[in-house]
Amino acid sequence: MTKQKNMSVLVYTESEKGKFKKTALEVASYAKAVANQLGTTVTAISVNANDTAELGKYGVDKILNVSDSSLEAFNAKSYAAVIVQAAKQVDAKAVIVSSSADSKYLAPILAVNLDAGYASNVVEVPSTTSPFTVKRTAFTNKAFNLTTINTPIKIVGVSNNSFGLVEANGNASTEDFSPVLPNTEVNIESIDKASDKVTIADAEIVVSAGRGMKGPENWGMIEELAEVLGAATACSKPVSDLGWRPHAEHVGQTGKPVASNLYIAIGISGAIQHLAGINASKVKVVVNTDPEAPFFKAADYGVVGDAFEVVPQLIEKLKAFKASNT
Amino acid sequence: MKILVCISHVPDTTSKINFTDNDSKFDTNGVQFVINPNDEFGLTRAMWFKEKQGASVDVINVGGTDTEPTLRKALAIGADAAIRINTEAKDGYQVAKELAKVAKDGSYDLVIAGRESIDYNGAMVPGMLATLLDANFVTNCIKLEIEGTKATASREIDGGKETVTTSLPLVVGGQKGLVNESDLRIPNMRGIMMARKKPLTVLEPTTTINETTSVKFEKPEPKGNVKLVDADNLDELVSLLHNEAKVI
Numbered sequence: 001m002t003k004q005k006n007m008s009v010l011v012y013t014e015s016e017k018g019k020f021k022k023t024a025l026e027v028a029s030y031a032k033a034v035a036n037q038l039g040t041t042v043t044a045i046s047v048n049a050n051d052t053a054e055l056g057k058y059g060v061d062k063i064l065n066v067s068d069s070s071l072e073a074f075n076a077k078s079y080a081a082v083i084v085q086a087a088k089q090v091d092a093k094a095v096i097v098s099s100s101a102d103s104k105y106l107a108p109i110l111a112v113n114l115d116a117g118y119a120s121n122v123v124e125v126p127s128t129t130s131p132f133t134v135k136r137t138a139f140t141n142k143a144f145n146l147t148t149i150n151t152p153i154k155i156v157g158v159s160n161n162s163f164g165l166v167e168a169n170g171n172a173s174t175e176d177f178s179p180v181l182p183n184t185e186v187n188i189e190s191i192d193k194a195s196d197k198v199t200i201a202d203a204e205i206v207v208s209a210g211r212g213m214k215g216p217e218n219w220g221m222i223e224e225l226a227e228v229l230g231a232a233t234a235c236s237k238p239v240s241d242l243g244w245r246p247h248a249e250h251v252g253q254t255g256k257p258v259a260s261n262l263y264i265a266i267g268i269s270g271a272i273q274h275l276a277g278i279n280a281s282k283v284k285v286v287v288n289t290d291p292e293a294p295f296f297k298a299a300d301y302g303v304v305g306d307a308f309e310v311v312p313q314l315i316e317k318l319k320a321f322k323a324s325n326t
Numbered sequence: 327m328k329i330l331v332c333i334s335h336v337p338d339t340t341s342k343i344n345f346t347d348n349d350s351k352f353d354t355n356g357v358q359f360v361i362n363p364n365d366e367f368g369l370t371r372a373m374w375f376k377e378k379q380g381a382s383v384d385v386i387n388v389g390g391t392d393t394e395p396t397l398r399k400a401l402a403i404g405a406d407a408a409i410r411i412n413t414e415a416k417d418g419y420q421v422a423k424e425l426a427k428v429a430k431d432g433s434y435d436l437v438i439a440g441r442e443s444i445d446y447n448g449a450m451v452p453g454m455l456a457t458l459l460d461a462n463f464v465t466n467c468i469k470l471e472i473e474g475t476k477a478t479a480s481r482e483i484d485g486g487k488e489t490v491t492t493s494l495p496l497v498v499g500g501q502k503g504l505v506n507e508s509d510l511r512i513p514n515m516r517g518i519m520m521a522r523k524k525p526l527t528v529l530e531p532t533t534t535i536n537e538t539t540s541v542k543f544e545k546p547e548p549k550g551n552v553k554l555v556d557a558d559n560l561d562e563l564v565s566l567l568h569n570e571a572k573v574i
Binding site for chain 1: 337339343352363364418444447449452454456457458478486487488490491502503536538541543545550553555557563564567568571574
């Protein structure tokens with residue numbers, strides 16, 4: 001492959017334990033679409049990734065891979081420095097990142113260091129590239145905002161699950177990249193994380209439950225439903241306030257935002273603060289005993305019934321469905 | 327310790343979201359404005375530092391005179407002084423630049439902003455501000471302790487939490503968890519009376535840069551009615567999710 005001397009679209013592809021996250025493949029797909037609009041190539045910057053060739057399938061032409069044990073744990077300042085140097089190396093005119101907690105942490109640092117305008121929560125490819133105009137969510141998913149980025153370098157934060165994965169027939173070459181790392185004075189003491197579970201940010205399906213479950217001892221069926229669907233588990237605010245579930249599971253305006261393909265709400269009435277946080281999900285299913293629960297107005301599918309009867313049955317039906325579809 | 331808390335003036339969560347001027351501006355008609363919830367958690371934690379560790383707490387907002395009641399509310403909750411930068415907030419970078427100047431001139435040790443506002447949801451001001459100030463930075467912060475110039479903070483990460491140690495000067499992107507919701511304060515009459523006498527300084531803006539421009543707003547397509555499935559016929563739900571919604 002010939003060396004690209006001209007500008008490229010740079011995409012930050014996040015990995016965990018050497019493996020690309022699903023959001024990395026999504027932002028790579030998005031970067032390819034932007035590169036097509038601009039008539040250029042896609043370069044990915046990755047940190048300690050193993051199977052970098054995988055990115056070729058999603059339209060990446062070249063990967064700059066950093067192998068450095070001091071970058072094993074995420075550090076916003078160091079990672080931002082890596083991306084800034086990669087952007088300068090490939091003369092990036094657009095830098096694409098995801099909406100993960102880590103990408104949202106580093107993107108504002110990038111923006112200042114690259115003198116680049118940054119639009120977060122973007123849900124579509126640019127409607128025009130001159131001016132560079134993107135559609136993003138605002139008012140906690142109650143509206144969209146069309147924003148133009150006026151600077152020579154543009155940073156786009158892609159909303160999770162908004163673009164999907166788009167396969168392309170490509171081959172990616174990998175180069176080692178050795179940036180200069182800054183001193184950082186934010187030192188990690190401990191990380192407390194369930195490593196075997198799908199995270200809310202990465203999940204295509206989220207199973208969420210509320211006070212209708214009556215107590216933390218009844219969460220077994222919620223976990224089982226999530227397992228059958230390969231889903232992440234989440235909960236409403238009262239449930240996390242009561243300590244029934246960890247705060248990391250709380251979704252809603254003051255909790256984590258959810259933008260899954262399918263959101264299943266069990267025993268959640270649907271307070272406006274809850275709905276604000278989950279509205280970006282594409283398909284919403286509600287199970288509630290109270291047909292007047294506000295969630296029914298926000299949902300696509302609803303079941304009026306007792307969670308303790310509906311959920312076990314639904315698990316059986318889904319198991320049967322999975323068995324007949326594999 | 328000198329603390330600066332950044333306060334966004336945002337529509338209350340229950341507000342109807344409408345737009346005017348060819349959908350270019352938010353329609354404030356009949357809308358009640360509040361302290362951005364993520365900022366309120368930070369303000370409340372700052373009050374704790376004031377009461378337990380003798381910190382001073384100033385609050386700041388970038389906005390027009392219409393945002394002053396929100397700053398007065400922060401004073402009524404207990405902040406010592408307020409600053410308003412007299413310009414319309416147009417994008418995150420502009421706001422961060424204005425805040426950075428004040429934070430630098432005032433030699434603040436700790437700046438707390440919400441991780442994001444609930445109107446524009448940019449989630450960019452705290453990180454930009456930290457970078458402009460060359461200060462340490464922790465966002466999605468759910469716990470913050472400070473001893474001397476040393477800070478211990480926890481931040482929410484995808485799937486869990488992380489605890490870090492760092493030092494002042496520090497910029498924090500706060501959220502729920504920084505204090506419990508039950509610790510949030512409703513201003514009492516004495517606080518409201520005192521807030522009237524506290525200083526509210528108006529500064530003129532120093533930057534005109536807009537790296538991004540809001541062109542227009544759109545509302546999502548109205549959603550169709552919910553399809554109800556009988557609790558005894560869950561096969562139909564599975565079928566709808568597979569064949570119609572195509573999500574399983």
